[in-house]
Amino acid sequence: MARAPQAAVATSARIIVIGAGAAGLATASRLAMGLSGASITMLDKRREHHYQPGYTLVAAGLKSPDYVLSSTREWVARGVNWVEEAAAEIDPVGKTVTTDAGQRLPYDFLVVATGLTLDYGAIEGMDVSRIGQNGLGSVYAGPAQAAATWRAMSDFADKGGQGVFLRPATEMKCAGAPLKYAFLTDDFLRRRGNRGRAELTYNAQNRVLFSVPIVAERVRMLYAERNIRVTHDHVLRKIDLDRRIATFRTPQGDAEQQYDFINVIPPMRAPEVVRNSPLPWQTGPWAADGWAEVDRHTLRHVRFPEVFCVGDIAGVPKGKTAASVKWQVPVAVDHLIATIQGRESAERYNGYTSCPLITRVGRAMLVEFDYNDNLVPSFPGVIAPLEELWISWIMKEVGLKPTYLAMLRGRA
Amino acid sequence: MKELDLATLVAVFQEMLGWTFWPLVALAALATLAFLRVLLRDRSLIPQRLVWAEALGVMGGVVAVLVMFTVTSSGFADLGGPIDWLLVLAIFGFGTVGTALGLYAALGLFRRRVA
Numbered sequence: 001m002a003r004a005p006q007a008a009v010a011t012s013a014r015i016i017v018i019g020a021g022a023a024g025l026a027t028a029s030r031l032a033m034g035l036s037g038a039s040i041t042m043l044d045k046r047r048e049h050h051y052q053p054g055y056t057l058v059a060a061g062l063k064s065p066d067y068v069l070s071s072t073r074e075w076v077a078r079g080v081n082w083v084e085e086a087a088a089e090i091d092p093v094g095k096t097v098t099t100d101a102g103q104r105l106p107y108d109f110l111v112v113a114t115g116l117t118l119d120y121g122a123i124e125g126m127d128v129s130r131i132g133q134n135g136l137g138s139v140y141a142g143p144a145q146a147a148a149t150w151r152a153m154s155d156f157a158d159k160g161g162q163g164v165f166l167r168p169a170t171e172m173k174c175a176g177a178p179l180k181y182a183f184l185t186d187d188f189l190r191r192r193g194n195r196g197r198a199e200l201t202y203n204a205q206n207r208v209l210f211s212v213p214i215v216a217e218r219v220r221m222l223y224a225e226r227n228i229r230v231t232h233d234h235v236l237r238k239i240d241l242d243r244r245i246a247t248f249r250t251p252q253g254d255a256e257q258q259y260d261f262i263n264v265i266p267p268m269r270a271p272e273v274v275r276n277s278p279l280p281w282q283t284g285p286w287a288a289d290g291w292a293e294v295d296r297h298t299l300r301h302v303r304f305p306e307v308f309c310v311g312d313i314a315g316v317p318k319g320k321t322a323a324s325v326k327w328q329v330p331v332a333v334d335h336l337i338a339t340i341q342g343r344e345s346a347e348r349y350n351g352y353t354s355c356p357l358i359t360r361v362g363r364a365m366l367v368e369f370d371y372n373d374n375l376v377p378s379f380p381g382v383i384a385p386l387e388e389l390w391i392s393w394i395m396k397e398v399g400l401k402p403t404y405l406a407m408l409r410g411r412a
Numbered sequence: 413m414k415e416l417d418l419a420t421l422v423a424v425f426q427e428m429l430g431w432t433f434w435p436l437v438a439l440a441a442l443a444t445l446a447f448l449r450v451l452l453r454d455r456s457l458i459p460q461r462l463v464w465a466e467a468l469g470v471m472g473g474v475v476a477v478l479v480m481f482t483v484t485s486s487g488f489a490d491l492g493g494p495i496d497w498l499l500v501l502a503i504f505g506f507g508t509v510g511t512a513l514g515l516y517a518a519l520g521l522f523r524r525r526v527a
Contacts, residue, residue: 062485360490361485361486362484362485362486362487362489362490363486363490363492382495383495384493384495387492387493388492389492389493389495389496390486390490390491390492390496390499391495391496391499393484393486393490394480394484394486394499397483397484397485397486398428398483398484399424399428401427401428402424402425402426402427402428403424403427405427406420406423406424406426406427409423411419411420411423412420412423412424
């Protein structure tokens with residue numbers, strides 16, 4: 001993995017970073033460390049920073065919403081000019097970004113780190129304001145909604161009934177999270193002696209439970225062991241929040257499921273500013289939702305070489321986790337700095353991503369894999385990736401957040 | 413954790429422990445130096461003092477394990493494989509040695525006639 005260059009590279013390059021999430025902040029910090037004299041501008045309207053890997057812990061009642069909240073200002077590196085405006089238009093031909101306040105900012109290099117958009121509107125009948133009520137949960141919507149989801153799930157664990165879990169058919173961030181929440185719900189039902197009074201169904205959007213075959217098989221076995229029923233090719237289309245009925249699109253037509261608790265995960269797409277720009281894939285599986293067309297090994301845009309896209313917005317086969325960001329950003333930054341220096345960078349991103357796949361409170365599987373669906377354990381022979389272990393839980397509970405925060409500062 | 417070098421570890425522990433990181437490092441260094449000072453001054457380990465330090469050290473080890481379980485909302489039932497037991501032993505070991513070392517030094521410095 002690339003380290004920021006030891007000696008800062010002198011340059012007068014104008015660099016814009018769109019987005020102050022995990023990828024944007026980590027990129028800006030590394031650029032500030034690696035360059036001197038550059039104009040580094042970061043665009044983001046949101047003053048709150050969310051530690052998204054913590055949402056699951058909030059939704060498990062283990063952490064308060066405050067655990068995932070901090071101020072964006074805290075993580076902006078010295079030498080980075082944070083403009084509290086949103087990018088409204090990206091023109092990679094004219095090399096300018098226009099903000100929602102009408103500022104037109106020219107750039108020499110652009111780093112797109114917008115994250116993604118949760119498309120709750122694509123689910124007929126869904127109302128985000130009702131999360132936490134009448135058995136409706138949705139962990140992804142934000143810290144407050146994650147806490148509201150916990151209240152709904154805890155209530156369900158006290159009573160039992162029908163628990164319904166799912167994931168969207170689109171690309172999504174942390175594809176392990178939907179699986180984790182089914183595991184956690186099962187765990188709380190057992191702890192409260194109500195597992196026998198509940199039926200849990202996980203609706204996979206396709207024929208597998210996870211994109212990595214060996215992990216999918218392991219989860220299949222664990223779900224069978226925990227008596228979590230699995231249906232395939234079920235994609236949530238509509239929800240009746242009053243009658244508590246979820247309608248899934250299946251190859252055989254619509255299928256309804258009554259629920260007492262449901263964890264709704266919406267379709268996820270590129271934000272409008274990227275979708276309406278020339279940056280998305282023009283063809284292929286990532287075109288429809290607007291993911292940026294980048295080289296999967298360098299994160300450099302294939303048609304606009306001065307543009308890099310990192311984090312959730314990158315149209316690459318794997319990723320959309322904080323772990324991906326941790327591995328992507330140093331590579332993209334090294335390529336950017338190499339271009340400034342007129343050298344070739346040898347750094348390559350191999351698709352590494354990881355997921356501490358929680359299987360119950362106190363245990364997790366530390367699943368790490370790459371573009372080729374190979375398991376790439378960080379601690380081979382020490383931490384078995386497909387075993388439910390306490391040490392993997394410890395990493396999630398104790399180690400992950402400080403590592404993430406160090407990453408924001410460009411130090412990990 | 414491909415880039416697990418000392419600088420990264422320090423950065424991570426600084427984020428984990430906040431402002432307490434360097435004071436804790438200083439405390440550990442001071443305890444070690446105090447232990448060495450007492451050892452050099454006495455020219456040997458004092459058995460009675462060592463027994464006290466070891467006995468209380470074991471308690472320190474137990475406390476370290478219990479604190480870890482409490483902080484991580486987990487317990488012995490969650491230990492799933494050999495690495496988990498090794499981790500518990502390591503936490504117990506660090507707690508024991510740290511407490512014993514600190515106590516031996518403290519007893520040597522402040523209660524010379526008793527211990």
